[in-house]
Amino acid sequence: MSERNVVPDVHRRMKPGPPIFGLMAEFATPAELLHATRRSVDAGYTKVEAYSSLPIEGLAEALGFRTRLPLIVLIAGIVGALSGFFLQYWISVMDYPLNIGGRPLNSWPSFIPVTFELTVLFAGVTAVVGMIALNRLPEPYHPVFNVPRFELASDDRFFLTIEAEDPRFDPEAVRGFMLGLGAAGVYEVQH
Amino acid sequence: MHEEERLVNVHPPEPLIREGNTYGSVTRKISGAVLTRRTPRGWYIAIAAGFLLVMVLLAAVSYLFVRGVGIWGINIPVGWGFAIVNFVWWIGIGHAGTLISAILLLLHQHWRNAINRFAEAMTLFAVSCAGMFPILHLGRPWLFYWLFPFPDPMSIWPQFRSPLIWDVFAVSTYATISFLFWYVGLVPDLATMRDRAVHLWVKRFYGVIALGWRGSARHWHRYETAYLLLAGLATPLVVSVHSVVSFDFAVGIIPGWHSTIFPPYFVAGAIYSGFAMVLTLVIPVRAMYGLQDFITARHMDYMARVMLATGLIVAYGYVMEAFFSWYSGSPYERYMMVNRSFGPYAPVYWMLILCNIVLPQLLWIRKVRLNMPALFVLAIIVNVGMWLERFVIVITSLHRDFLPSSWGMYYPTIWDWATFTGSIGLFIALMFLFVRLLPMISMFELRQLLPWPSGNGNGQKGGGA
Numbered sequence: 322m323s324e325r326n327v328v329p330d331v332h333r334r335m336k337p338g339p340p341i342f343g344l345m346a347e348f349a350t351p352a353e354l355l356h357a358t359r360r361s362v363d364a365g366y367t368k369v370e371a372y373s374s375l376p377i378e379g380l381a382e383a384l385g386f387r388t389r390l391p392l393i394v395l396i397a398g399i400v401g402a403l404s405g406f407f408l409q410y411w412i413s414v415m416d417y418p419l420n421i422g423g424r425p426l427n428s429w430p431s432f433i434p435v436t437f438e439l440t441v442l443f444a445g446v447t448a449v450v451g452m453i454a455l456n457r458l459p460e461p462y463h464p465v466f467n468v469p470r471f472e473l474a475s476d477d478r479f480f481l482t483i484e485a486e487d488p489r490f491d492p493e494a495v496r497g498f499m500l501g502l503g504a505a506g507v508y509e510v511q512h
Numbered sequence: 513m514h515e516e517e518r519l520v521n522v523h524p525p526e527p528l529i530r531e532g533n534t535y536g537s538v539t540r541k542i543s544g545a546v547l548t549r550r551t552p553r554g555w556y557i558a559i560a561a562g563f564l565l566v567m568v569l570l571a572a573v574s575y576l577f578v579r580g581v582g583i584w585g586i587n588i589p590v591g592w593g594f595a596i597v598n599f600v601w602w603i604g605i606g607h608a609g610t611l612i613s614a615i616l617l618l619l620h621q622h623w624r625n626a627i628n629r630f631a632e633a634m635t636l637f638a639v640s641c642a643g644m645f646p647i648l649h650l651g652r653p654w655l656f657y658w659l660f661p662f663p664d665p666m667s668i669w670p671q672f673r674s675p676l677i678w679d680v681f682a683v684s685t686y687a688t689i690s691f692l693f694w695y696v697g698l699v700p701d702l703a704t705m706r707d708r709a710v711h712l713w714v715k716r717f718y719g720v721i722a723l724g725w726r727g728s729a730r731h732w733h734r735y736e737t738a739y740l741l742l743a744g745l746a747t748p749l750v751v752s753v754h755s756v757v758s759f760d761f762a763v764g765i766i767p768g769w770h771s772t773i774f775p776p777y778f779v780a781g782a783i784y785s786g787f788a789m790v791l792t793l794v795i796p797v798r799a800m801y802g803l804q805d806f807i808t809a810r811h812m813d814y815m816a817r818v819m820l821a822t823g824l825i826v827a828y829g830y831v832m833e834a835f836f837s838w839y840s841g842s843p844y845e846r847y848m849m850v851n852r853s854f855g856p857y858a859p860v861y862w863m864l865i866l867c868n869i870v871l872p873q874l875l876w877i878r879k880v881r882l883n884m885p886a887l888f889v890l891a892i893i894v895n896v897g898m899w900l901e902r903f904v905i906v907i908t909s910l911h912r913d914f915l916p917s918s919w920g921m922y923y924p925t926i927w928d929w930a931t932f933t934g935s936i937g938l939f940i941a942l943m944f945l946f947v948r949l950l951p952m953i954s955m956f957e958l959r960q961l962l963p964w965p966s967g968n969g970n971g972q973k974g975g976g977a
Contacts, residue, residue, distance in 0.1 A: 350965045358729070359806045363895065371729040374704065375959040381733035388734045396742050412661060412669040421673050434678040434756055441749045445742055449696055452738035456731045457570040459723035466726070474727050475704040477535035 332334050339485035342464035342512050343368070345471070346481045346504035351377045354479035357502040358383045361483060364498065368484035371464065372474045390455060396446045401443025405436040467511045482510060514723045515806075528623050528961050530805040535965070538806075538958045541739075543708045544950050545801050554800040559944045565937020572930035576648060581647075582929040584863065590922035595649035598932050599786065602642035603683065604778070604898065606690070607750050608786020609635025613693060614746035623814055625957035626806045629701075630797075631790050632694040632951075637942040638789070641935040646679075646930065682756040689749055690850035693742050697724050700735070700956045712850030754782045759891045761905065767848040771836065777829035781940055784822035785898035791815055791891035794806045794975075795884050797947060806953055809882050816881040819894065820872060826901075827869045844914055852908045856921065861904050867897025 348354045354371055358380060361369045373382050381387075409432040413419070418426050453459075465471050465482060474480050481504075483495050492509075499507045529538075576583060586593040609631035616624035647656045659680045661670050670677045675772040702722035709715040725731070758778035791812070798807050837849040852861050871893050874880045881887060912919045946952065 323930045352964050352966075362549045371730070372727045373729070374539075374727055375956045376612055376732040377729070378737050380729040382559055384729055386730050386733055388737055390734055390737045391741065394738075408661060409672045413672055417667070417669040419671060421671065424673060431673040434752065434759075435672060435681045436673075437655075437682040437752055438678075438749075438838070441745050441752075442685040442688060445685075445692060445749075446746045448738045448741045448745070451954070453723065458725065458731075459720075461719065461724045463724060463726055471726075472707040475700070475707045476539045 339490070341485055341492075342467075343482050343484035343487075343490070344499060345465065345468055345494065345508045345510050346499035346502065347470055347473075347506040347508070348481065348503070351375070351479060353503055354481060355379055355383065357481050357499075359497075360502055361481065362490055366487050366490055368487035368490070370482045370484070371481070372471070372480040374475050375478065388455065390448065390451050392445050393400075393451050397447035398440050398444035402436055402440040404443075406432055406441030408439075409435060411497040451470040457475075464512050466509050468508045468510050470506065470508060478505075491512070520711060526808060528626065528808065528810065529958060530808065533805060533962065535962065537958050539704055539708065539953055541803075541805065542955050542958070543705055543955050545803075546705065546949065546951060547714070552800045554796065555944060555948065558796075558940060559948075562937045562939075562941030564829060564941075565934050566941050567937075568930050569934025571926055572934050573648065575927065576873045576931070577653070578698050580974060581649065581651060583920055585924065585928055587922065587923045588909055589913060589918055589920045592906050592910060594921055594924055594928040595645045596684050596760075596934055597899070597906050598647075598935060599642050599645040600778075600902045600906075601899045602638045602645070602935065604712065604754060604755060604782030604785045604897075604902075605684075605789045606635040606638035606642065606686075606786065607754060607779070607782035608790050609633075609638070610686075610690065610746050610750040611783050611786065612790070613697070614743040614750065617642070617743045618747060622961055623811055624856075625961055626808075626811055626953055627790065627794060627815075628957070629694075629697060629954040630794060630952050631721075631774075631786075632697065633946045633950075634786075634790060634793060634943065635690045636687075636694055637946075638786075639683070639690055640942070643683060643687060644935065648772055661880055675756060675763045678756045679760055682753045686749060686753045689742070689746055693746060696735075696739060696742065697949060697954060697957075699723060700727065701951045701954060703727065704955055705951060752781055754779045759833065761909075766909050766913055767842070767844040768833075768852070768905065769839075771833065773829060773832050773836070775835075777826065780822050780825035780829065781898060781901060784819060784826050787815055787819040787822065788891040789892035791819070791887060792895060795888045795891070797952070799884070801947075801952075803953065806958060811879050812887060813878070814883070814918055816875050816887055816890075819891070820875040823868065823872045823875075823894070829962070830865070830869065847912070848909060851912055852904060855908065855912070857904065857908045858912075860900055861908070864897055864900035864904055867893045868901060 346357065348357060351373060354373060355377055358371045362383060362385065369384060371377075371384070372379070406429075410427060410429075413428070413432075414426045421428075422433070447492060465474075465480075468480075470478070471480060481499070481502075483490065485492075485498075496507050532931075547904040584593055584595070586595075610860060612624050612631040613635075617628075647653050650656055658664075659670060670680075699722060700719050703725035706715055706718040706722045706755075709718055711977065755775035755778065758774035760769055762774040764770060794815075795812075798804065834849055837845040841844070850860070872890060874886075874890060880890070907922050911922055
């Protein structure tokens with residue numbers, strides 16, 4: 322714990338911020354987490370995040386979150402298709418024309434399989450790399466890991482944080498609010 | 513009303529996860545199989561057998577590199593021997609993994625959640641075994657990269673009208689996407705492993721490969737989006753891969769290869785052999801690790817049914833092959849079929865019919881589907897049958913084509929067999945290493961199958977616990 326605190330101190334010298342990262346509430350069930358998340362957003366908190374060991378339907382919607390990932394993947398797929406086809410076109414028609422059984426140089430039906438494979442390759446790799454990058458992973462250190470109970474976030478407990486960056490953040494008020502939501506515990510999250 | 517009741521009573525819907533399991537018990541049992549459980553004795557036996565056969569593979573491949581492909585039984589006319597038979601067989605086995613992970617996900621077949629991780633690992637290792645063979649089959653395997661388009665100093669490029677080049681793109685894309693799908697599926701579970709590991713270096717190992725996953729709602733949302741997109745992309749991909757593999761044959765003019773039925777018939781065969789392999793692996797591992805809570809009798813029943821259904825499609829393929837060879841009116845096509853059924857390789861053909869069509873009909877019987885030893889034996893039989901099918905397609909078509917003066921025979925040598933059994937050893941070794949080191953069932957997807965536990969929440973402001 323103490324050695325971890327060294328890092329945020331440096332942080333704080335660069336940019337004076339709140340002394341703690343925020344407060345974390347623990348819940349026993351996904352339903353409670355979903356309910357608590359909705360209530361927190363309704364109460365006007367903006368820096369809210371929920372943590373769970375399984376995807377919970379409605380949670381991202383409750384946070385008003387949408388992702389651009391599908392659009393990025395679509396663009397990557399189109400780029401893959403175009404580059405796949407024109408790679409073959411350029412090689413077979415322009416750079417290295419070969420007469421294969423009298424077929425036209427631009428024998429496009431033969432180019433379809435490779436075009437298709439490259440479409441899938443570009444789109445698939447982009448879906449994964451894009452997901453990881455937009456999630457800002459890999460991120461080995463994050464303040465939430467400082468809460469010992471948070472180990473259970475990947476098991477069977479559910480957590481909600483309200484961050485100190487939130488303009489409405491007031492430690493005592495937030496603690497009271499979280500307990501009012503039925504939290505099984507409320508913890509301070511150190512930087 | 514009476515009818516409905518009767519139906520319900522005939523098939524009592526067994527839950528996909530045995531009663532009494534919770535989020536916590538899923539975590540404990542599956543991560544515990546890796547982290548805390550004593551390694552079962554069967555695991556040691558399997559890994560020892562696998563390792564031994566990997567040594568056989570190493571010896572066979574080393575000798576191949578020293579002497580060249582002449583150590584195999586291939587000749588002219590049969591230039592494609594075991595190497596291509598094994599390639600097609602292995603890549604087909606891989607396809608069931610993608611079917612289970614991608615197609616069944618899109619179809620909302622939730623029972624897949626218990627077996628998808630396992631099947632995806634199987635795909636990855638089967639594709640590795642498959643990818644090895646065409647490269648070993650090259651006269652100069654160290655120049656395999658010539659297959660890819662790259663600006664080389666000789667200013668030559670691959671010939672994109674050839675299915676062999678399509679194959680390079682199809683198989684390498686398939687291997688990449690299979691790996692990504694498997695790894696992405698693992699990330700949240702690796703975080704669970706990280707949090708449950710006790711030993712510092714074990715924690716660090718899982719921590720590094722878990723990428724710092726913390727299960728935030730926004731991350732999950734992007735994650736699910738990416739997972740669904742990958743499934744949507746992998747679905748046409750898996751169909752395209754075996755279609756392209758079948759083009760390697762169908763685009764050729766050899767009787768027995770030049771056939772429009774090949775792509776669908778190959779894809780069905782791939783799924784057939786793949787499900788057989790999933791069953792071959794799942795039955796012993798399930799018994800070894802006591803996973804009956806999560807891989808229930810219902811799962812086994814479903815897998816056996818898919819095997820039966822795809823087996824029937826394959827049977828239809830065989831019938832149509834015979835019909836078209838007669839209906840074509842081409843003497844070469846007709847002779848191909850006569851030669852296949854009554855020529856020098858006839859025993860192989862009839863063994864294939866026995867293994868792939870006749871014996872699997874036992875799967876119509878529910879008792880057989882639910883009897884694990886019987887199902888295991890049938891799965892092995894289908895594996896053998898599908899290998900024989902690839903043998904029949906490759907060898908009987910090549911060994912007698914148009915001109916009797918160019919006919920010949922193919923006999924596999926000891927090195928053919930050593931490379932083939934060695935690849936099975938590599939597969940077994942990789943599979944059991946995976947079972948030992950990574951969570952073999954997807955924990956986060958199993959949790960999704962459990963009903964939401966009823967706490968005091970449920971939309972009410974609870975008074976604390």
